Amino acid sequence: MTPDVALIVPLPVLLPLLGATVTVVGSRSPALQRVVGIVTLTSVAVLAGVLLVVADRRGPVVAQLGGWAPPVGIALVADRLSALLLLVSTLVTLAVLVYAIDQRIADYGRGTASTTFHPMYLMLSAGVSLAYLTGDLFTLFVAFELMLTASYVLITRRTSASKIRAGMTYVTVSLLSSLLFLTAIALVYAATGTVNLADLAGRIALLPAGLETVLGLMLLVVFGIKAAMVPLHLWLPDSYPNAPGPVAALFAGLLTKVGFYAMLRTQTLLFHRDEPWNLLLVLAVATMLVGALGALAQNDLNRLLSFLLVSHIGFMLFGLAVFNAAGVSGAALYAAHHITVLATLFLISGLITRRTGTVALDQMGGLLRTAPALAVLYAIAALTLAGVPPTAGFVAKLALLQSGVAVGPWPTIVAGVVVVASLLTLYALARVWVRVFWGEAVAPLLDDDPDDEVVVGTANTPAAMYAATGGLVAVSLAIAVFAGPLSAVTGRAGVDLLEREPYLVAVLGAQS
Amino acid sequence: MITVNATMALTIAVLFATGFYLLLQRSLMRVLIGVVVLGHGTNLLLQLAGGPPAAPPILGTVPAEAIGDPLPQALALTAVVITFALTTFLLALGYRAFVLVGHDEVQDDIEDRRIGTQSLPTASLADPDDEVDEAADDDVESQAGR
Numbered sequence: 001m002t003p004d005v006a007l008i009v010p011l012p013v014l015l016p017l018l019g020a021t022v023t024v025v026g027s028r029s030p031a032l033q034r035v036v037g038i039v040t041l042t043s044v045a046v047l048a049g050v051l052l053v054v055a056d057r058r059g060p061v062v063a064q065l066g067g068w069a070p071p072v073g074i075a076l077v078a079d080r081l082s083a084l085l086l087l088v089s090t091l092v093t094l095a096v097l098v099y100a101i102d103q104r105i106a107d108y109g110r111g112t113a114s115t116t117f118h119p120m121y122l123m124l125s126a127g128v129s130l131a132y133l134t135g136d137l138f139t140l141f142v143a144f145e146l147m148l149t150a151s152y153v154l155i156t157r158r159t160s161a162s163k164i165r166a167g168m169t170y171v172t173v174s175l176l177s178s179l180l181f182l183t184a185i186a187l188v189y190a191a192t193g194t195v196n197l198a199d200l201a202g203r204i205a206l207l208p209a210g211l212e213t214v215l216g217l218m219l220l221v222v223f224g225i226k227a228a229m230v231p232l233h234l235w236l237p238d239s240y241p242n243a244p245g246p247v248a249a250l251f252a253g254l255l256t257k258v259g260f261y262a263m264l265r266t267q268t269l270l271f272h273r274d275e276p277w278n279l280l281l282v283l284a285v286a287t288m289l290v291g292a293l294g295a296l297a298q299n300d301l302n303r304l305l306s307f308l309l310v311s312h313i314g315f316m317l318f319g320l321a322v323f324n325a326a327g328v329s330g331a332a333l334y335a336a337h338h339i340t341v342l343a344t345l346f347l348i349s350g351l352i353t354r355r356t357g358t359v360a361l362d363q364m365g366g367l368l369r370t371a372p373a374l375a376v377l378y379a380i381a382a383l384t385l386a387g388v389p390p391t392a393g394f395v396a397k398l399a400l401l402q403s404g405v406a407v408g409p410w411p412t413i414v415a416g417v418v419v420v421a422s423l424l425t426l427y428a429l430a431r432v433w434v435r436v437f438w439g440e441a442v443a444p445l446l447d448d449d450p451d452d453e454v455v456v457g458t459a460n461t462p463a464a465m466y467a468a469t470g471g472l473v474a475v476s477l478a479i480a481v482f483a484g485p486l487s488a489v490t491g492r493a494g495v496d497l498l499e500r501e502p503y504l505v506a507v508l509g510a511q512s
Numbered sequence: 513m514i515t516v517n518a519t520m521a522l523t524i525a526v527l528f529a530t531g532f533y534l535l536l537q538r539s540l541m542r543v544l545i546g547v548v549v550l551g552h553g554t555n556l557l558l559q560l561a562g563g564p565p566a567a568p569p570i571l572g573t574v575p576a577e578a579i580g581d582p583l584p585q586a587l588a589l590t591a592v593v594i595t596f597a598l599t600t601f602l603l604a605l606g607y608r609a610f611v612l613v614g615h616d617e618v619q620d621d622i623e624d625r626r627i628g629t630q631s632l633p634t635a636s637l638a639d640p641d642d643e644v645d646e647a648a649d650d651d652v653e654s655q656a657g658r
Contacts, residue, residue: 138587145594152601164609168540168618171605175547175598176535182554182591189584190561238621297627
C-alpha cells in the first residue's frame with residue numbers, strides 16, 4: 001500500500017494559504033514574495049496532476065478534515081472533474097503570476113514590495129482550490145468568499161475613479177450573490193438538516209418536488225450570477241475590463257468557471273434529472289447570442305473579450321442542460337479549454353495594450369509588422385476560442401455538439417445556435433485581427449497615467465511576458481494534441497457525475 | 513419538519529425587503545446599509561433553520577433530545593464574520609470613492625453608454641444640438657481610450 005493519497009487533498013488549499021502568510025510577513029522582500037508565489041503554485045500544479053492520475057485510476061480521493069467522518073465532518077473530495085479543473089486552473093494561475101511579475105504590477109513598477117498583491121493572489125488561488133475540492137455546501141460558500149474577497153482587493157488596488165466605479169458594481173453584485181447563496185444554504189439546511197453534498201444527494205430526492213425545484217433554482221441563480229449567465233451577466237463586461245491586464249486574465253480564466261463548476265456539481269449531484277433541462281437550454285441560447293452579439297458592438301478590446309467570455313459560458317450551460325453523460329463531459333472539457341484560452345486572450349490584450357497604449361480598436365493598427373510574435377500568439381488563441389479545427393476549441397465544441405444532437409429536437413436546435421455563436425465569435429475575433437494587426441502602423445499613444453501600475457505605449461516588453469503567454473498557448477495546443485486521452489478522462493468524469501454512485505460511495509462509505 | 517415562528521418569519525421578510533430596496537439605490541452608503549440589513553436577514557434565516565430554541569449543546573448537562581442544533585449557529589457565526597469583513601471593505605471603498613470622485617454614487621458605464629448611442633448620429637443628423645452631442649461623444653471617447 002502506497003502512502004495515503006488522501007493526505008495531499010487538502011494541500012492545494014493549505015499551501016497557497018501558507019504562501020499568502022509568508023508573503024505578508026516577508027512583504028519587505030519582493031524577491032522572496034515572487035519565489036514563494038511561484039514555488040507554491042508550481043507545487044500545487046504538481047499535486048493537482050498527481051490527484052488527477054490517482055482519481056482517474058482509483059476513483060475519488062476523499063480527505064476527512066479533523067478525522068470526522070462525513071456527513072458530520074467536512075470532506076474534501078478530488079474526483080476526475082475537480083482534479084482536472086484544479087490542474088488547468090493552477091497552470092493558468094502560475095502563468096498569469098509570471099506575467100504579472102514581469103509586468104511589475106505587484107510593485108507598481110517601483111521596485112518596492114507590495115503588501116497586497118502576492119498575498120491576495122495566493123489567497124484567491126486557495127479559494128479556487130477549495131471551491132473545486134470541497135464536498136460541503138457551506139465550505140463552498142466559504143471558498144467563494146475567500147476567492148471573491150481576494151478578487152475585490154485585486155480589482156480595486158491602486159484605485160482610480162474608473163476602477164472605483166467598476167469595483168463598486170463588481171463588489172455589490174458579488175455580495176448580493178453571496179447573500180443569496182447563504183439564504184439558499186439556510187433553506188437547504190432547514191429542509192434537509194445537512195450541508196454535506198453527498199448526504200444532500202440522498203435527502204433532497206426525498207423532498208416534495210416543488211421544494212426541490214425551488215432549491216435547485218435558487219442555487220442556479222446564485223451560481224448563474226457568479227458564472228455570468230445571461231440575464232445575470234451585466235456586471236461582467238462592466239467590471240473586468242477595468243482590472244489591470246493580468247488580473248483581468250485571472251478573473252476571466254478562473255472565477256466564472258468556478259461558478260460554472262459549482263453549478264455543474266450541485267445540479268448533477270443534488271438535482272438529478274433524466275432528460276434535458278429546457279429552462280437551462282433557453283438560458284444557454286440567450287447567453288451564447290447576447291454575448292456574441294454584444295462582442296460585435298464593442299470598440300474596447302477588453303470589453304469585446306468579456307462579452308465573448310459570457311457567450312462561451314453559454315456553451316458550457318448547453319452541455320449541462322443536455323443532462324447526459326456526453327453533454328456533461330463535453331462541458332467539463334470545454335471548461336478546461338475555456339479557462340486556458342480566455343486567460344491567454346486577456347494576457348495578449350495586455351501585451352497589445354502595452355504596445356499601443358490604448359484598448360480602443362480604432363486607434364491601433366499594423367501590429368503584424370511591428371510585433372509579429374504577438375500576431376502569431378493572437379492568431380492561435382483566437383482560432384482556438386472560435387473552435388476552428390484542429391484546435392482545442394474544436395475538440396471541445398465537437399464533444400458538446402455530438403451530445404446535443406443525440407438527444408432530441410430541442411437540443412439539436414440549440415446545437416445549431418452553438419455553431420452560429422461560434423461563427424459570430426470568429427467574426428468578432430477576425431474584426432480585432434483586421435483592426436489591430438493589419439492596416440497602417442499607428443504610433444502608440446502615450447501613457448496618460450505614468451504613475452499607474454500598468455506601463456503602456458512602449459515597445460519594450462519583457463521576454464517573460466511573452467513566455468508566460470506562449471506557455472498558456474502551449475497548454476491550449478496540448479489540450480488539442482492530447483484530446484484523445486483528455487476526452488477519455490472527461491468522458492469518465494461525465495459518467496461519474498451522472499451516476500453519482502462513485503462520489504457517494506467514496507464520501508459516505510459503502511452503506512449508502 | 514420545522515414549524516416556523518411567525519414573528520421570526522415576518523422579521524426576516526421585512527429585513528429582506530428593506531435590504532433589496534436599499535441595494536437598488538445609487539448611493540454606495542445605502543447599498544452598504546442594504547448589504548448589512550440583508551446580511552442580518554440571512555443570518556436570522558440560518559438561525560431559524562436550526563429549529564426552535566433549546567438547551568445548549570453540552571453533553572451531560574441536559575438530556576440529549578433537549579439539546580439544540582449547534583450547526584446553524586456555527587454557520588451563522590462564520591457568515592457574520594464574513595459579512596462584517598466585507599462591510600468594512602465596502603465602507604473603505606465608499607470612502608475612497610468619496611475622496612476620488614467627490615460623491616459615492618455608482619455611475620454609469622461610460623463605454624456602455626457610448627456604444628448605446630452609437631447608432632444615433634445618423635438619426636440625429638438634422639438635429640440642431642448635434643454639435644453638443646459630438647462634443648460629449650469626443651469627451652467620452654477620450655476617456656474610453658485609456
